[in-house]
Amino acid sequence: MEPITTHTGIGVPLKQGNVDTDQIIPAVYLKRVTKTGFDDALFASWRKKPEFILNQEPYRHGSVLVAGPDFGTGSSREHAVWALRDYGFKVVISSRFADIFYGNAAKNGVLAAKVAQPDVELIWKELEKEPGTEITVSLEDCTVRCGSVDTTFDIDNYTRWRLMEGLDDISLTLRHEDAITRFEETRPGFKPKTLPVKV
Amino acid sequence: MAEKPLTLAEKVWRDHVVVRGEDKDGQRSPDLIYIDLHMVHEVTSPQAFEGLRLAGRPLRRPDLTIATEDHNTPTLEIDKPIADPISRKQVDTLRANAEEFGVRIHSLGDENQGIVHVVGPQLGLTQPGMTIVCGDSHTSTHGAFGSLAMGIGTSEVEHVLATQTLPLKPFKTMAITVNGTLKPGVSSKDIILAVIAKIGTGGGQGYVLEYRGSAIEQLSMEARMTICNMSIEAGARAGMIAPDETTFEYVKGRPHAPTGEDWEAAVEYWRSLRTDEGAQFDAEVIIDADELEPFVTWGTNPGQGVSLNDVVPDPKNFHDPGERESAERALQYMDLEPGTAMKDIRVDTVFLGSCTNARLEDLRAAAEIIRGRQKDPDVRMIVVPGSHKVRLDAEAEGLDEIFKDFGAEWRFAGCSMCLGMNPDQLAEGERCASTSNRNFEGRQGKGGRTHLVSPVVAAATAVRGTLSAPSDVLQPVPA
Ligand code: SF4
Numbered sequence: 001m002e003p004i005t006t007h008t009g010i011g012v013p014l015k016q017g018n019v020d021t022d023q024i025i026p027a028v029y030l031k032r033v034t035k036t037g038f039d040d041a042l043f044a045s046w047r048k049k050p051e052f053i054l055n056q057e058p059y060r061h062g063s064v065l066v067a068g069p070d071f072g073t074g075s076s077r078e079h080a081v082w083a084l085r086d087y088g089f090k091v092v093i094s095s096r097f098a099d100i101f102y103g104n105a106a107k108n109g110v111l112a113a114k115v116a117q118p119d120v121e122l123i124w125k126e127l128e129k130e131p132g133t134e135i136t137v138s139l140e141d142c143t144v145r146c147g148s149v150d151t152t153f154d155i156d157n158y159t160r161w162r163l164m165e166g167l168d169d170i171s172l173t174l175r176h177e178d179a180i181t182r183f184e185e186t187r188p189g190f191k192p193k194t195l196p197v198k199v
Numbered sequence: 200m201a202e203k204p205l206t207l208a209e210k211v212w213r214d215h216v217v218v219r220g221e222d223k224d225g226q227r228s229p230d231l232i233y234i235d236l237h238m239v240h241e242v243t244s245p246q247a248f249e250g251l252r253l254a255g256r257p258l259r260r261p262d263l264t265i266a267t268e269d270h271n272t273p274t275l276e277i278d279k280p281i282a283d284p285i286s287r288k289q290v291d292t293l294r295a296n297a298e299e300f301g302v303r304i305h306s307l308g309d310e311n312q313g314i315v316h317v318v319g320p321q322l323g324l325t326q327p328g329m330t331i332v333c334g335d336s337h338t339s340t341h342g343a344f345g346s347l348a349m350g351i352g353t354s355e356v357e358h359v360l361a362t363q364t365l366p367l368k369p370f371k372t373m374a375i376t377v378n379g380t381l382k383p384g385v386s387s388k389d390i391i392l393a394v395i396a397k398i399g400t401g402g403g404q405g406y407v408l409e410y411r412g413s414a415i416e417q418l419s420m421e422a423r424m425t426i427c428n429m430s431i432e433a434g435a436r437a438g439m440i441a442p443d444e445t446t447f448e449y450v451k452g453r454p455h456a457p458t459g460e461d462w463e464a465a466v467e468y469w470r471s472l473r474t475d476e477g478a479q480f481d482a483e484v485i486i487d488a489d490e491l492e493p494f495v496t497w498g499t500n501p502g503q504g505v506s507l508n509d510v511v512p513d514p515k516n517f518h519d520p521g522e523r524e525s526a527e528r529a530l531q532y533m534d535l536e537p538g539t540a541m542k543d544i545r546v547d548t549v550f551l552g553s554c555t556n557a558r559l560e561d562l563r564a565a566a567e568i569i570r571g572r573q574k575d576p577d578v579r580m581i582v583v584p585g586s587h588k589v590r591l592d593a594e595a596e597g598l599d600e601i602f603k604d605f606g607a608e609w610r611f612a613g614c615s616m617c618l619g620m621n622p623d624q625l626a627e628g629e630r631c632a633s634t635s636n637r638n639f640e641g642r643q644g645k646g647g648r649t650h651l652v653s654p655v656v657a658a659a660t661a662v663r664g665t666l667s668a669p670s671d672v673l674q675p676v677p678a
Contacts, residue, residue: 031285033245033292035253078354107354169354170256173362176218176231180364183217183233190457190465191235192324194303195262198454 001109003166004139007090009063011135011146012053013124019067020074021101025083027075035082042083054087058132064091066123066135071112072101081108091137093144093153095120106159107169113137113153115144122149139164204475206372207441208407211347211472215330217364229366235329235346237359238315239266239302241293242620243334247357248296258300259363265324266297266304269314271621274583274610277307286621300360313586313612316340316554320424321588323453327442327469332359337554337636339430343423344450345442345472347407350431370436371481373406374474377414379488384669386564387422388556388634388653390414390486391429392494392504398484400502403435406482409474410440414488420449421560428555429636432501441473493668495541496638496651498529503638505541507656507668513537532640533648534628541666544650545577548631549661550643551607551654552583553617556634561654562593566601568658568669574606575664581608581623583615607661619644632660 029041046052053059065084071094072080081104084092092110095117105112115123126147127133135146139160142152162172173180205213212232220228237260244266251258258264271286273279281287290307297304305311311318316337319325325341331348332338334356341348355365377390395402408430415423423440430438447466450456457465492506503526505512514526514537530537535544551557551565562584574580582602584590590612593599599609616623617635625631625647634657638649650666659667 033249033288035246035249168254169366170254170358170361173231173358173364173366176364177362179218179231180233180362184363187233187235188464188468190461190468191329192326192455192457193262194236194265194324194455195301197303 001166001168001171004090004109004111004163006136006138006140007063007111008134008136009090010058010061010132011064011066011123011127012059012062013127014053014065014067015124017068018070018073021072021077021080022074024072024080025077029083030077030079036086038079038083039086039088041079042087056131061088063088064093064135064137065089066093066120066127068120069095069117071097072105073098076100076104078104078108081105081110085110091135093120093123093135093137106162109163109166109168111137111139111155111163113144113155115151115153119144119149119151204478206474206478206480207345207409207439207472208347208370208372208437209478211328211330211345211439212369214328215347227369229368231364232330232367233364234332234359235263236319236324236331237264237363238319238331238333238338239264239293239356240269240315240333240335241289242270243353244296244356245289245292246353247334247360248300250354250357251300251360256361258302258360261301261303263363264302264360265319266293266302267312267315267318268293268304268306268613269312270614270618272307272613273622274613274615275622277611282622308587310588310591311586313584313589314554314557314614316424316428317558317585317589320344320420320449321453321586323450323456326450326456326465327446328472332365336431337428339435339438340424340428340554342427342430342437342439343420344446345439345469347437347439348427349437371406373403373408373435373482373484374480375408375410375484375486376412377410377486377488378412379414379490380417381414381488381491384655385491385493386653386655387418387425389491389494390488391426391432392496392501392651393486393491394484395429395433395502396494396504397486398433400432400500401434403430403433406435408433408435408438409480410438411474415440416443418445419560420445421558424558425555429501432636442469493653493656495656495666496649497533497535497541498526499532499638499640500525500529501636501638501651503529504651507541507666509541511535511537511539511541542668542671544666545630545664546632546650546660546666547578547629548625549578549580549657550583550616550631550633550635551657552581552585552615553633553635554585554614555636556654557583557585557589559589559592561634562589562598563596565654565658566598568655568672569605569607569662570601572605572662572672574661578661578664579608580606580661581610581616583610583623584612587612605661616643618642619647625649632657632666
């Protein structure tokens with residue numbers, strides 16, 4: 001997982017509340033056996049419409065999604081974050097995120113930044129006034145800057161630290177690798193092993 | 200100071216803590232728990248292996264990992280390539296991953312291929328006092344040995360592959376005490392269906408259940424597995440039964456059972472795995488085994504069940520508005536009228552299989568009922584052993600002949616009609632008496648209707664064509 005401290009990229013206004021994970025990635029894409037390559041699946045049904053924001057220049061090159069409240073509700077599929085990540089989004093801004101989505105985002109190195117709704121609307125205005133305007137999000141001081149908008153976002157310390165260090169769940173556990181190895185040394189010898197094959 | 204008395208689940212937990220969670224701001228962070236055995240199948244593992252590859256991480260303990268093919272596999276013509284491309288891709292991916300990471304795999308045709316929860320105990324890999332995980336909710340089956348066995352999601356599968364541990368939050372404990380003796384024709388499936396009907400499908404949420412009491416102690420290991428298997432249907436994290444002589448006897452002599460001095464040391468440890476006198480459970484439920492009748496579900500969740508002698512309930516009699524609405528929806532889906540005697544309900548299909556009830560004893564019990572009888576001509580019966588070895592053992596006893604003479608189909612091992620993911624599916628509107636564990640809408644195929652039953656009820660139902668108790672077949676109906 002790549003660490004994030006500051007990210008600057010084109011902002012994409014998704015002026016809609018309650019974007020659920022079924023919209024972010026429809027269920028048909030869940031049968032795949034891979035964990036990457038979901039860029040085509042992101043907002044797949046919406047992208048069939050030419051007027052959808054990601055079908056327009058310069059928004060299609062965006063990396064900061066600015067959405068309405070309650071982003072990521074519905075089914076718990078982690079694929080929703082994979083699709084955003086694979087498309088190239090590093091940051092999603094919204095005034096409220098569904099809990100599971102929020103947790104999944106952090107696990108996959110995507111910053112879900114909580115910004116107050118009035119500020120989200122000011123950012124939308126900036127992005128529409130000048131399509132292609134870049135947004136700078138800094139985890140160092142928890143700020144969002146976009147044109148004339150200069151505001152802050154909310155994030156808990158633990159998630160912030162993980163994102164800045166680029167630590168996924170597994171790397172966090174592997175910080176205890178010595179403890180795991182010590183534990184393994186004390187396991188009783190009668191515990192079964194699958195190898196070598198005995199049948 | 201004397202040690203605080205602990206429940207069985209707490210003891211197993213205590214013995215697997217690698218790093219204790221910290222108390223911070225009134226919240227306890229998860230404990231890091233060591234995993235003794237990780238079982239893998241084709242549906243929930245591909246992304247987990249891919250995750251390892253992407254991060255360049257090795258599989259920490261191939262020697263504590265085992266894979267089988269079960270969910271997507273066909274139960275006929277297993278020597279031909281799998282027809283459905285997605286299923287074939289998942290199975291091929293599992294085989295390739297097993298090869299790449301050095302995981303032992305039991306593929307179609309192998310004696311130890313079969314439903315992952317049948318294979319673990321069969322090999323003697325499932326033993327008391329272990330922590331066992333698998334990307335499958337019915338991992339709770341292995342709790343019958345006094346293990347802490349849990350289903351996990353795909354990201355957790357990857358976590359275990361990489362670290363052989365899982366960060367887990369402590370759970371609450373619930374004792375389910377079943378005293379008394381089961382009447383003939385009543386089996387452990389009826390106990391668990393009655394438990395779920397009593398506490399509801401959410402009643403076990405956040406708990407590890409411990410089944411105990413004289414009725415549980417009298418059960419065989421295979422019957423105990425049926426109970427623990429369905430703990431998840433009560434919403435529980437896991438279900439457990441304290442190991443005893445029956446458990447040791449079952450494990451002894453299996454391929455991976457300890458031998459010699461190891462066996463002595465193991466049994467000594469296993470004997471300590473009992474809930475201490477004075478240990479506190481967070482909740483307790485009591486069931487009287489003497490009162491139990493064969494049980495059957497009428498609705499679309501495993502909690503919607505009644506005694507076979509009962510009638511389809513009237514939604515109006517449910518006080519809770521949520522339950523009333525869900526009963527109404529269920530009856531509509533199941534196409535049932537309130538007040539209909541359960542025994543008047545005709546079925547189209549009888550499915551004897553799944554990780555709940557497809558072990559040798561289940562097949563024997565069903566065969567005993569049908570031996571020398573004829574199947575109702577309008578009913579189709581499919582018998583699917585839980586593993587290839589169960590199939591071979593059953594054939595060695597001639598059970599396959601009994602089923603075939605009766606008119607049932609004798610299939611190869613797999614999850615089969617337990618879930619609509621392989622070719623064995625119900626047709627739209629078809630009604631099935633099934634020994635599996637879930638009667639959700641569409642679970643056995645789109646539009647299919649499922650009644651959960653025990654193996655002996657399934658067998659009696661196949662004889663008469665309507666939902667039936669074993670006693671209905673064994674005794675002539677009084678004139
Ligand atoms: S038999 Fe059914 S419940 Fe058991 S593992 Fe297979 S699909 Fe899951």
